[in-house]
Amino acid sequence: xxxxxxxxxxxxxxxxxxxxxxxxxxxxxxxxxxxxxxxxxxxxxxxxxxxxxxxxxxxxxxxxxxxxxxxxxxxxxxxxxxxxxxxxxxxxxxxxxxxxxxxxxxxxxxxxxxxxxxxxxxxxxxxxxxxxxxxxxxxxxxxxxxxxxxxxxxxxxxxxxxxxxxxxxxxxxxxxxxxxxxxxxxxxxxxxxxxxxxxxxxxxxxxxxxxxxxxxxxxxxxxxxxxxxxxxxxxxxxxxxxxxxxxxxxxxxxxxxxxxxxxxxxxxxxxxxxxxxxxxxxxxxxxxxxxxxxxxxxxxxxxxxxxxxxxxxxxxxxxxxxxxxxxxxxxxxxxxxxxxxxxxxxxxxxxxxxxxxxxxxxxxxxxxxxxxxxxxxxxxxxxxxxxxxxxxxxxxxxxxxxxxxxxxxxxxxxxxxxxxxxxxxxxxxxxxxxxxxxxxxxxxxxxxxxxxxxxxxxxxxxxxxxxxxxxxxxxxxxxxxxxxxxxxxxxxxxxxxxxxxxxxxxxxxxxxxxxxxxxxxxxxxxxxx
Ligand code: HEM
Numbered sequence: 001x002x003x004x005x006x007x008x009x010x011x012x013x014x015x016x017x018x019x020x021x022x023x024x025x026x027x028x029x030x031x032x033x034x035x036x037x038x039x040x041x042x043x044x045x046x047x048x049x050x051x052x053x054x055x056x057x058x059x060x061x062x063x064x065x066x067x068x069x070x071x072x073x074x075x076x077x078x079x080x081x082x083x084x085x086x087x088x089x090x091x092x093x094x095x096x097x098x099x100x101x102x103x104x105x106x107x108x109x110x111x112x113x114x115x116x117x118x119x120x121x122x123x124x125x126x127x128x129x130x131x132x133x134x135x136x137x138x139x140x141x142x143x144x145x146x147x148x149x150x151x152x153x154x155x156x157x158x159x160x161x162x163x164x165x166x167x168x169x170x171x172x173x174x175x176x177x178x179x180x181x182x183x184x185x186x187x188x189x190x191x192x193x194x195x196x197x198x199x200x201x202x203x204x205x206x207x208x209x210x211x212x213x214x215x216x217x218x219x220x221x222x223x224x225x226x227x228x229x230x231x232x233x234x235x236x237x238x239x240x241x242x243x244x245x246x247x248x249x250x251x252x253x254x255x256x257x258x259x260x261x262x263x264x265x266x267x268x269x270x271x272x273x274x275x276x277x278x279x280x281x282x283x284x285x286x287x288x289x290x291x292x293x294x295x296x297x298x299x300x301x302x303x304x305x306x307x308x309x310x311x312x313x314x315x316x317x318x319x320x321x322x323x324x325x326x327x328x329x330x331x332x333x334x335x336x337x338x339x340x341x342x343x344x345x346x347x348x349x350x351x352x353x354x355x356x357x358x359x360x361x362x363x364x365x366x367x368x369x370x371x372x373x374x375x376x377x378x379x380x381x382x383x384x385x386x387x388x389x390x391x392x393x394x395x396x397x398x399x400x401x402x403x404x405x406x407x408x409x410x411x412x413x414x415x416x417x418x419x420x421x422x423x424x425x426x427x428x429x430x431x432x433x434x435x436x437x438x439x440x441x442x443x444x445x446x447x448x449x450x451x452x453x454x455x456x457x458x459x460x461x462x463x464x465x466x467x468x469x470x471x472x473x474x475x476x477x478x479x480x481x482x483x484x485x486x487x488x489x490x491x492x493x494x495x496x497x498x499x500x501x502x503x504x505x506x507x508x509x510x511x512x513x514x515x516x517x518x519x520x521x522x523x524x525x526x527x528x529x
Pocket of ligand 1: 038039040041042043045046049119120122123126131132136139140141142143144146147221224228232233234235
């Protein structure tokens with residue numbers, strides 16, 4: 001035994017004597033995880049969260065969350081002598097006076113954007129592969145919670161510097177709170193500690209941004225990962241992979257090394273962006289004054305869809321009993337997002353209700369083999385993308401020489417018309433891809449070689465695919481539609497008949513599929529090739 005091994009052994013023994021950790025470590029460090037590039041998306045969220053904590057802690061050393069009025073006398077000449085809040089002045093100081101401050105601000109902002117991209121793409125991977133199905137519904141709901149918190153946390157973050165852009169965003173948030181019938185104006189008054197903008201809001205959101213939400217994030221991410229650990233990770237179907245096993249590599253040493261390396265890649269990319277790509281140049285916007293807004297004001301991308309919805313809302317208002325209800329803010333700012341996030345959180349339950357499938361699933365679906373789910377996803381994405389596009393309607397209008405009205409009318413019509421089209425096109429595409437899979441299994445791969453037959457006919461030579469690939473293309477399940485009874489034996493409608501009829505209908509739509517190739521069909525056709 002070398003000296004180094006002896007020292008390592010002594011340290012491990014010392015710790016084990018006091019904690020009894022060896023047994024637990026032995027069991028868990030050899031835990032096997034499946035391997036697929038898309039499983040790295042969750043890790044990107046995790047690592048950018050760590051980067052956010054580290055860079056954010058650095059920023060707290062110099063940021064002053066105060067609305068006290070000061071006169072700027074820092075090194076950025078265009079703003080010298082201008083009155084502003086201490087919050088804005090300290091953000092300028094971090095950018096120009098503190099060594100490495102601008103780099104840290106930019107790393108922090110880039111990390112936030114990557115965090116949110118990571119969350120959304122990770123969500124899409126989980127959705128389109130059906131990883132949210134039993135037993136992972138709770139983890140899906142925790143995920144929706146993390147997404148919502150991420151949006152709020154990012155918004156609060158870019159509201160802190162109290163520059164003209166962030167103040168404009170806060171003003172919109174105030175309008176959304178005020179739009180709540182009856183209690184809205186009181187709530188806004190409480191949140192701002194008086195009339196907008198007041199002195200209290202920035203210090204308050206600072207505490208929420210650096211203490212409350214990160215704490216909740218840490219707790220939720222811990223539970224999220226413990227559930228992944230406990231329930232085991234899903235895997236794509238493949239040779240030897242079943243609903244009961246996990247095929248992959250052990251955590252130690254393979255994933256420890258991979259994850260460690262990947263953390264530094266994510267950190268490296270974020271630091272590179274922070275170093276070379278300017279983001280949120282607050283000195284160009286100037287301090288916030290409620291009477292001003294600069295042209296081309298844009299929120300961060302994960303807020304853009306909400307802004308886009310508000311921008312396209314028609315001017316609807318009701319006046320009743322001395323109250324004004326601003327539907328033009330209430331619907332796009334609260335009701336629609338409320339419906340969208342509730343539907344997202346409940347989706348696993350809605351799907352299992354529609355298909356009647358209450359079993360556990362540890363093998364993932366290929367998106368084409370769940371056409372309805374994939375089409376619903378495409379529909380929701382199209383809706384969100386149209387809204388996001390309209391969030392930049394002013395920039396798009398000036399860039400492409402359009403009017404704001406043209407953009408607005410395009411978005412108003414597109415947000416109603418395009419999502420159903422996306423649903424239909426995606427569903428047809430999935431079914432076509434299923435048909436292509438079926439052809440591939442039965443007739444083999446097209447080789448591109450044309451052969452002339454003795455009778456003059458030209459045919460293309462097909463090559464059979466490997467048994468492994470054929471198995472992969474046919475291993476998925478095709479659920480039969482539900483047939484819940486609507487009438488009893490005597491032909492009389494049963495109680496709950498309407499509900500059963502609805503479920504039967506939905507389940508029939510969900511179960512539409514091109515029948516996969518069977519072994520008998522394959523054998524029968526083998527003679528022909
Ligand atoms: C702070 C944000 C988040 C972090 C740090 C995070 C982290 C992770 C990690 C590391 C994994 C395992 C690797 C992988 O499958 O990618 C995972 C799995 C999972 N995540 Fe997330 N996640 C976050 C947000 C979300 C969101 C927004 C959703 C969905 C709404 C979600 C749902 C899930 C589910 C269902 C699994 C299990 C997947 C499986 O076993 O295949 N997560 N998460």
